[in-house]
Amino acid sequence: MDIKEIARRAKVSTATVSRAINHVPTVDPQLVRRVWKVIEQLGYYPNTQARALVSGRTRILGLIVSEITNPFFPEIVQSFEDIAVQHNYEILLSSTIHDPHRTELAVRRMVERRVDGVAVLTFGMEERLIEHLRFRKVPLVFVDVGPHVPGVGNIRVNYLNGIRQAVQHLAALRHVRIAFVTGPLHLKSSLARKAAFEQAMKEIGLDVPPEFIASGDHTVEGGVQALGRLNALSNPPSAVMCSNDLTAIGVLRQAYDSGIETPRHLSVIGFDDIKLAQFAIPPLTTVQMSQAELSKLAFKALINEVEGLGCPPADGDYILTTNLVLRSSTAMAPSRS
16 A cells, blocks of 8 residues: 555545645645545555655654653643644653653654654753753753753743732731742752742742741652641741642641641642642642643744744743632631630
């Protein structure tokens, strides 16, 4: 079975079959429908490697995420793949588990497969890997860390908008002892969330004692340990904001195990708005960083670099805004009595 047989049955030229298979927009739509009808009848599968040799394009996009076990990332993968399929692209997926060596292997795999572009949605990327990918002249999209150079798109997350809303919400509930559990501080995204919290607190005139900044690692276990340390203080916080939702779920669990009623005695706010957040007990108030919108921006930025379509921002940055989502894990601050 080959394109000659398809051309004979569809009563068109082999060139028309080739252009239809490769989605060349200048082909008569009626002929395209005729070709694809024959293809479906015969169960023909085009040789993608041969098509890539002819066109110079594989129509495969690389997608690198941090860890597939974190509920935040599967939603990104699903959304990104849905958009890619709609545009006749496949995706090649790799997760780094925050391991630099594994990240290098993922990059090498992408390059060897001749992907048309790579979206690196890891919220932390080694500078030397950025340079390595740029050297290969592969179109790229990063979150927060990409340089302003040709061929590289960058998604900047406006962490401050949602975190400011969260801090002001807690202040309106008369909380003044507000703690923050960070993510891994070697990640720029974790540093940015911590800085946004400190700025939002400063804006409303609230101090952040050093002991109220608890180190975390974006895991449930990290949240459990962080609240344990905060509760051991002589004057513990009445509210805790977390760098991600998994950490906040760990805080909720530790509060439950310690006999601390949430939100009556402790208000908790997360960050990300993973689907699990709405099923926590109590349902978690959190800052939403939309995975669907992030995937949409990443695909748009990558296609702009790969196909030269659309009109990218003048400074190369695509902005993702965050917003507070109110649920049931926050309440009025308990009285000192």
